[in-house]
Amino acid sequence: MTEIISGEAVPEPIYAHWQARYKMEAVDSLEALPGSETDLIILAQPKAMDPADIAALDTWIREGGRAIILTDPMLVWPTELPLGDSRRPLATGLLSPLLDHWGLELLAPDETGSEVVELELDNLVIVTAGIGTFDLVDPANETNGQCTLSVGRVLAQCEIGDGQAILIADADFLNSGFWSDDKGWNAGQLSNAMKLADRLVSQLIGKTS
Known part of the structure; x- marks a missing residue:
């Protein structure tokens, strides 16, 4: 709060990008x-x-709402905030009750899963780490939700009643520290991470600006 009041708080580039495009x-x-x-x-x-x-x-x-949910089982997001600080990013996703209700299970990568890797989603190559996967729990039961998984099971698209949710088993791709030297944020061009985030928004609400 002190940093916010003093004007020293700087939002992550992806958040600033969204603020400029959406309310x-x-x-x-x-x-x-x-x-x-x-x-x-x-x-x-x-x-x-x-x-x-x-x-x-x-x-x-x-009732017709739409959601994008990023839940990472092994977040690799560098931070100087001490353990116990409420602003510190969570190391693992804590949405099991909701995922279970929708027929999904979030799985953590193996011990080598924290390495920085390139991941292709929606024909975009993004840099990330700690990528999880989803598994379908009782897929024959469509009462609570009907989800389909992408190749590699990193992304789940779910029809929940009259609404929709897109879930990704990763959140590190939003970390600008993983973006390459052609960072769109500094050069005025969108990074692939920003492009992917915008495509997800556009897919659900049908607009790009």
Whole structure:
């Protein structure tokens, strides 16, 4: 809060990019979500959610809402914040109750999975680390949700009631520290990570700006 008040706080490039393209609002709770005019929810490595927030999100999506959810089982995001600091990125995703309700299980990579690698998603090559995968739990049961997995099982596209959710078992690709020397942020060109994020938004809400 001190950094925010003093003007020293600088948002991550991907967040600043989204702020410039969309009307965004950061929230601490989702209980007011049902009945709101929200077009899209983005959850990026969120902290453990209260049961009320999980229920509100699930209800909102079933009524036609759309969500992008990044849940990383092995986040490799360098930080100088000490252990116990609430601003420190979570090392692992904590959305198991929600994923289980939708028929998904998040799986962590093996011991070598924290290495920096190139990943191809939606015909874009992105640099990331700690990539997880999804598995379908009782796929024959479509009561709670119907999800299909991408090649490599890194991305899940789910039909939840009347709504949709796209889930990725990674969040490190948003870390600008992994972007190559042709970083779109500095050169005025979008990095592949930004392009991928924008494509996901466009796929769900049908607009690019």
